[in-house]
Amino acid sequence: SKLEKFVDELPHMPKILGYHLSDGVPKSKSLKIGMFKKKWKFHRDLAPATVYAFGTTKHTATVPGPTIEAIYGVDTHVRWQNHLPPKHILPWDPTIPTAMTNSTRGIPTVVHLHGGIHAPESDGNANAWFTSKYNERGPTWTKKTYHYPNNQQPGNLWYHDHAMGLTRVNLLAGLLGAYIIRHPQIEDPLGLPSGDEFDRTLIVFDRSFRTDGSIFMSSTGNNPKIHPQWQPEYFGDAIIVNGKAWPRLTVRRRKYRFRIINASNARFFRFFFTNGLRFTHVASDSAYIEKPVTTNETLVGPSEITDIVVDFSQSKSNLAILANDAKYPYPAGDPVNEANGKVIKFIIVPDQEVDTSRVPKRLLEYPVVDLSSVAHTRYVAMYEYASDIDEPTHLYLNAKPYEAAATETPKVGSTEVWYVINLTEDNHPLHIHLGLFKVLDQTALVKPDDEFRECMKKINDAVKCHVDKYARGKKEEVPAHERGWKNVFKMIPGHVTKIAVRFSYIHTNASYVFDATTEPGYVYHCHVKYTYHFF
Ligand code: C2O
Structure with a gap:
């Protein structure tokens, strides 16, 4: 039913x-x-x-x-x-x-x-x-x-x-x-919508259910002969927000702040309002951006966070549906359907009070990244190859299993430049623990890049495989609201994403020295398959 x-x-x-x-x-x-x-x-x-x-x-x-x-x-x-x-x-x-x-x-x-x-x-x-x-x-x-x-x-x-x-x-x-x-x-001085009613956290994920109400997950793996139950990706047909499938919320004609967390295992959401209402971004995962950015839609990968202000006083209708049109898997999978293309319904009612909240022209300021003082440059390759026995494709990060010993120890407080090379078909949300990064650019690999893939498969060394020769294609524009400090970002397939990573707190005012009492151990991984990598 x-x-x-x-x-x-x-x-x-x-x-x-x-x-x-x-x-x-x-x-x-x-x-x-x-x-x-x-x-x-x-x-x-x-x-x-x-x-x-x-x-x-x-x-x-x-x-x-x-x-x-x-x-x-x-x-x-x-x-x-x-x-x-x-x-x-x-x-x-x-x-x-x-x-x-x-x-x-x-x-x-x-x-x-x-x-x-x-x-x-x-x-x-x-x-x-x-x-x-x-x-x-x-x-x-x-x-x-x-x-x-x-x-x-x-x-x-x-x-x-x-x-x-x-x-x-x-x-x-x-x-x-x-x-x-x-x-x-x-x-507080920013003056954004605040308090439990106007500043709301929305945790969004997809699930499927059996007719008896239980959570449905297929119990047959993608390749049952080898992994009886393992399915690296999960997609559900019902969209759950704060624990309820397709809920509704009555809002006043005024500004609201929504902190939206995509807690799905594999589903990307490209959110938009069916009546043309817009999003004004103020922050993303774990940090404010410097200046607000207004958009009609926003693509949020698994584990990414988008923090937006919506001004319902601008709504032409009294109903607005927050919808989703991201294919699954993203970007080359199935189009959304009647069920997973809808998220929440907002019922907009008159506001009896004056809305004194605002979105200021400037939010927070951060120190500029000084690329001349970069401590280390790393290349991280993501690839999935089916093995000879036709196992389901595994996600490899630099061909090292998670269990391998930490390869390098970045210094606390240092900035590094990483080139993340996505050789898979899917967009992978890369997440780094205990630090933040800024996306500098995303460049397509020029075709034919088979030689490069073959070389990476064999020796897994981006420099020796001449990544420079291939990473010269079209540059994908990083959306303005995603150019701040983040901890997850979408690695476009067939692209090299350049990021500046900082392993410490990024302060808006003073500088702070991270007092690590032990050697740091950092983890980074793709947030779809939870293939952990440690360095
Ligand atoms: Cu959201 Cu290593 O995790």
């Missing part, structure tokens, strides 16, 4: 403060947040599904989890607790490197704060997983309580499971939530 759209109200996820106020002054706080197996109703007409949910108690746990709000410079400590019983609710695959084995007595999880800049021991390394009561722990597990100093520019982060070989299914089961760092002294 077909689910009726726009029948559920858009939920507010519960809010947890990552600080406490003592005489009006924010002070550091320790939180306990658990992962629970429970039931969650995704739609008025669906029976509750079994999910894994974050919350302070099982009763209050939600999908997505509570939104954690931290304050700049005030430490938040979180003891992430795993209360999950042994049997996974979704098909997982023992034939890929995974934390779970047939003898694991609980479901391994570990939490990564995506976009956070903190010590590596609190990063949620894929092998730092643990099961219920910390009974079993992965090889790189070090501690129960993670420390987030919140000492970075204000912005939008999210937390999600990051366990080896299980991230796919643990996210599909519900283990994700939003995390906001606020910096009132520098954000």
Whole structure:
């Protein structure tokens, strides 16, 4: 049966403060947040599904989890607790490197704060997983309580499971939530729409459901002879926002701020309004941009965040649907259909009050990247080759498996230039942990580039394979709203993307020295297949 759209109200996820106020002054706080197996109703007409949910108690746990709000410079400590019983609710695959084995007595999880800049021991390394009561722990597990100093520019982060070989299914089961760092002294004067009603976080993902209401994931892998259950990509037909399928929201004719997180495993969204309303971008993943940018549409890859202001007073109609027209897989897959092409319905009503919020001409300023002081240049090649035994294509990052030892150690506080060469067919959202980067340009590889591909396959050395000779095609314009500091960006297939990466906090005012107490261990990976790479 077909689910009726726009029948559920858009939920507010519960809010947890990552600080406490003592005489009006924010002070550091320790939180306990658990992962629970429970039931969650995704739609008025669906029976509750079994999910894994974050919350302070099982009763209050939600999908997505509570939104954690931290304050700049005030430490938040979180003891992430795993209360999950042994049997996974979704098909997982023992034939890929995974934390779970047939003898694991609980479901391994570990939490990564995506976009956070903190010590590596609190990063949620894929092998730092643990099961219920910390009974079993992965090889790189070090501690129960993670420390987030919140000492970075204000912005939008999210937390999600990051366990080896299980991230796919643990996210599909519900283990994700939003995390906001606020910096009132520098954000309040901006005058953007604020407060719970006008500043809203929207966590968007796709899921399919069985008729009994449970989350559907095919239990047959792409190549069942070798990997019985492994499917590197997941696409669902229902679009879920804050835990409800195609919700609706009544808004006033005024400005609203929406922090939109694409928490899908593989689906890209190109959002637009059916009545021509526009987006004014103020930030993207984890940082404000310098100046607002207005667009008609916005392409958001898996794990990317777009932070926009929408002025409903400009609406010509009293209804507006936030829609999506990104093919799946992006960019060469199927066109959207009636179901996955719709996201939320806004019902626009008159505003009795004067809207005093605004979008200022300038937002925040950052120091310029000095390319002359670059500490290191790296080439990262992404490719997928079917093996001789016709295994499903794996994503390789520089031909090294995740388990390989860290190859190089970038210095904390240094800036590097990376050339990311996407030799696959798909657009891959590259994510780097514990640092931020700026996209400098994206250049097409000139054809015929088969020689280059062959060479890379053989010796995997972009310089020796003369990448310069091939990276001379058309330059793809990086959209103005994506030229700020980010932690994820879309690597266009057949292109070389040049980025400047900075491994530390990027301050808007003072300079700050990152005090790493241990050697940094950084992770970067594609956010579709969760093939982790470590360097
Ligand atoms: Cu959003 Cu390594 O993760």
